Amino acid sequence: MHPVMKDIRLVTFDLDGTLIDSVPDLARAVDAALLELGLPTAGEATVRDWVGNGSLVLMERALRHAITESAPSGMDRKSSHEVDADLLARAHDGFLSHYAKDPASRTRLYPGSREALDGLRAHGLPLALVTNKPAAFIAPILEGFGLQDHFSLCLGGDSLPQKKPDPAPLLHVAEHFAVPPRACLMIGDSRHDIAAGKAAGFRTLAVPYGYNHGEPVADCGPDGVVESLAELV
Ligand SMILES: O=C(O)COP(=O)(O)O
Numbered sequence: 001m002h003p004v005m006k007d008i009r010l011v012t013f014d015l016d017g018t019l020i021d022s023v024p025d026l027a028r029a030v031d032a033a034l035l036e037l038g039l040p041t042a043g044e045a046t047v048r049d050w051v052g053n054g055s056l057v058l059m060e061r062a063l064r065h066a067i068t069e070s071a072p073s074g075m076d077r078k079s080s081h082e083v084d085a086d087l088l089a090r091a092h093d094g095f096l097s098h099y100a101k102d103p104a105s106r107t108r109l110y111p112g113s114r115e116a117l118d119g120l121r122a123h124g125l126p127l128a129l130v131t132n133k134p135a136a137f138i139a140p141i142l143e144g145f146g147l148q149d150h151f152s153l154c155l156g157g158d159s160l161p162q163k164k165p166d167p168a169p170l171l172h173v174a175e176h177f178a179v180p181p182r183a184c185l186m187i188g189d190s191r192h193d194i195a196a197g198k199a200a201g202f203r204t205l206a207v208p209y210g211y212n213h214g215e216p217v218a219d220c221g222p223d224g225v226v227e228s229l230a231e232l233v
């Protein structure tokens with residue numbers, strides 16, 4: 001076991017950018033929604049920097065980018081960044097329906113994810129999943145990888161009124177399993193995971209390969225960083 005696991009009795013994972021590289025499918029749904037609105041598409045490399053705050057913020061970022069791209073040159077850049085609420089609602093609905101049709105065909109588990117989940121379960125540790133992704137997508141994705149039975153509790157970004165970086169979802173998990181936060185570990189790829197973990201009183205572990213808006217996640221002060229989740233077990 002990795003030293004960060006000492007005395008840990010419950011492990012909570014982030015999903016996107018930590019266990020799975022979901023950007024190929026997210027980007028396809030984002031681009032399909034933009035196309036329907038007659039807006040320029042973004043592409044996978046750009047969408048990679050927008051993931052981690054849930055689907056509404058994802059589409060807000062996509063619209064800001066698309067509106068700026070399609071603004072006539074010389075147009076005031078500030079006003080071109082304002083996103084109309086109706087347009088955002090339509091773009092978000094479009095994203096949700098495209099993503100629901102195909103949430104996982106190009107999504108991949110990162111090397112080490114399965115080994116870590118299997119190994120931790122074999123040690124008898126309860127596992128939870130806390131993602132900012134809408135909860136409806138969690139089961140279809142986990143089922144696609146045969147991982148649905150590994151998690152005793154899964155929360156999405158819309159499961160509670162608050163989402164990461166708010167500590168509420170993590171505190172909910174700790175209470176659900178009646179484990180004190182200091183004996184819980186949060187593992188994630190972004191500053192929101194580490195901030196939520198610290199605010200909840202969890203120990204925190206970061207992976208450096210996910211989506212953290214170009215900033216090294218080690219700078220957020222996690223208790224540890226692992227290159228691969230396989231190092232956990
Ligand atoms: O923003 C998302 O939709 C996914 O975020 P996650 O990294 O919390 O799984």
Ligand SMILES: [Mg+2]
Pocket residue numbers: 014015016017018052188189190210211
């Ligand atoms: Mg993440």
